[in-house]
Each structure stands twice: as structure tokens, then as C-alpha cells.
Amino acid sequence: MATQHLTDDDLILHYYGETSPGDERQTTGHLQQCGLCRAEYTRLQRVLASIDERSLAMEPGPAFERTVWARLEPALEPARRSWVGWLLTSPAPLGLAAAVVVLVVGAFFAGRALSPAPAAPTAAAVAAAADQIRERILLSDVGEHLDRSQMALVDLVSGDDNSTLDIASERSRAEQLVADNRLYRQTAEETGDVLLSQLLDEIERVLTDVAAAPEAGSSRDLADVRRRIESRDLLFKVRVIASEIRERQKIPIQRQAGPRS
């Protein structure tokens, strides 16, 4: 009589206790009777038992906690640092916003009065144009961020171990840049912009080290950071990508006119 052996999948489900109650009795019974399946199950047990948490544990570096905190702290106080908070809490931007609204509404009605009604664009055209505008805004923001980062890196590199670099101010600037950088890097990763995300990743690591520098430290504490910026040609890379972004910004947004009625 032919024996119906257990499959590898059956054994895996049995190992993890995921066999249905009805099949479990059958599986257990078969394992008691069948030497081949029992041996196979023993091998599976040995393999899976060898994969414990230690085997996958990757230990971060000794300054890990300090680095995590340096990246985290600016994000915990969004109201103090974010432009959204500034927009919502300060009266000056509210006045500015009101003026912009008045101008936009005025221009809208003036436009309607002076020109024939344009054909309505299709939903796809509107969406494509919106995408382009969003990308343009993002490019502009990233470009500015790279310029600010470049200035910070230049200040770091131009100091030497004995210079009187203001560590507290460099830390504070780096903290702000790290928080912004992280958002741009994640966006670049999500949109598949590999070069930009790699560059932002490198910048973030350098800035994070600056943000995590000891409060009472001296310029000498940033010697490693300086060497890293120079050895990886980080400034050169930032300049190249920033220039590329400026070129991309010059390309006009294509007009996606819908069908005219």
C-alpha cells in the first residue's frame, strides 16, 4: 500500500502549530509511524531552531542612542521650528495670506471679465499639471535645502582643529537640517530618485554626527566629520546635484490643454 507522506508545507505548519485541529491528529499520527517524515521533520526542527534572534542581531554603533536623539529631538517640537507652526501662530503670515487671497480672487474675476471662457481641461490633464506643479515645488524646496546644507558643510570644512568654530550654533543648524533632510530623503526614496536619496543619506549621516557632537566640545571634535566630507567629495556631489536640480527647474511646465469644445 502506497504511503501518503507529509509535504514540506505540512511539516512547516506543524512546526509553527498552524495545522488545523482535524489535520493535526493525522499529522501527529503519521509522524509517529513514518520514519522518513519523522527524520525530515527533525531536520526542519534543527534548521529552524538554529535561527534565533542572536543570529540576526545587528548591533548599531556605540553612539547610536545619541544619534537617534539628535535626529528625534527637533521633530518632537514641531511648533517651535516648523514653518507650518509659524504660519498658524504668527499674525504676520496671516496678514500676508489674506493679501494673497484678495489678489488671487481679484485676478480671477478680472480674468473672467476680460477673456473668453476657456475650455475645461480634462481630469487627467488637471492631475498631470498638478503633479508637475507639486514636483516643481519639491524641486525648489530640495534645491534650497541643498544650498543650506552646502553652506553648513563649507563652514565645517573651512574650520580646522584649532579654529574657534561655534559648536553650539553648528549643532543647532545641523539639527534643523537633519529634520528637513530626512523628509526630503524619504520622498526621494519613494519617488525612486536614487542619486538624490543617496546624496541626502550621506548628508544626513554627516549632519547627524554634527548634531550629536558634545555640547561643550571644540572644533577638534569635528575633525572626523571634516575628513569624511573631504574623503567622499561630499561638497562636490552636493554642488553637482544642486546644479542639476536648478536645470530641472528651468524646464517649463508643459501645458496640458484639454480638448476644446
Added chain:
Amino acid sequence: MTHTDAAAVALARDGDSEAFRALVERHSRAVFRLAHRMTGNASDAEDVVQETFLKAYRQLSRFESRANFGTWVHRIAVNCSIDLIRARPHREAGHDATDLEQFGAAEATEPTLPSPERLMLSAEVQGRISDAMTSLSKMERAAFVLRHFEGQSIDEISRALGLKTNATKHSIFRAVKKMRQALEPFVAPPDNESLTAGGTRS
């Protein structure tokens, strides 16, 4: 929950950032290890650590003081890892099944193998496990880690990853198969019982 965690949470709720810093410093390594197991990538794991503590900070008011802060953060980290795996573009690992079969076969022919007990503890096996995990796709890795390390049921994993039950099962089956191909020659060579039984399983 240790007393110090409880005290730190209470202070952090009142806006004491140094207290929250103490919690971050105490638990961030464990969160990183978990995130690295889940994502297989140090940079992704760092992002998960960041997201986890940001969420924890924002949800401190919802945290029940009788609960264990470490367990709570661990749960948030699992969810953040899953969110990241689902959100990032699907990146399969560089190895495919054929690579792995060749890798397993090549290793199996090595002439002198120490005893399995010694090998299980050796750094070499640890390295093989790490390599084999790298060969898993993101979904296979996430499903396997949640089942093997986190002890979640297949139904729970399906819900978390947004997969059908069968798809989750097959992710786990594929993951285990790849791990076996890579590790079996070291930790579970054929034993006498299967040889003397005189047959093969189909």
C-alpha cells in the same frame, strides 16, 4: 514595566523631554534590532526607530501606565516596519532560488564539516543565516520574522501585511525553504534514520 520606565513616562507626558530621552536611550537598541530583522536594512531600520519613537511620543497620553513600555514600543515598531515595507517600492533581493540552490549545494560538498552542535554556535553559521535572510524578498522576510520571531499567527500576519491567508502561507513556505537550502548542510545533515528507512518522500 520597570519603575524607572513608569516614572520616565509620567514625566515625559508632562513635557519633560529629558525623561523621554531616557526612554529612547533605554529602548532604541532593541527597536533597532527588531526593525533590522524585519527590514533587513540598517538605513530602513534607523528610519523605523525614528518613526517608532515619534509615534510613541505623540501617543504617550494613550499609553496605559500599567502596561510595559518596552512591549508597547515593540508593537509600534512592528507596525512601523510593516508600514515601511508596504510603502517602499518593491525591491526583491539580489539572489534568486537558483543562486541559493547552488550556494547550498556548493557548501554541502565541503570536505570536512565539524559537528552540527559546534556549527550551530559558530560565527560562520550566523553569517549563513544572515545571508539566507538577505535572499528573502521583503514580504517573505516580514512574514517569516513575524511568524518565527514574533510568534504571530498566519491570520494575524495576513491582516498586518494586507495579504490573503494563502499568500502569507506561501511567503512563509518559500522563506523556510530558502533557509533550509542554505542551512541544512550545516545544522541538519541527513541522519541514519532516514537512510535506513530505505525510501524517499515524494
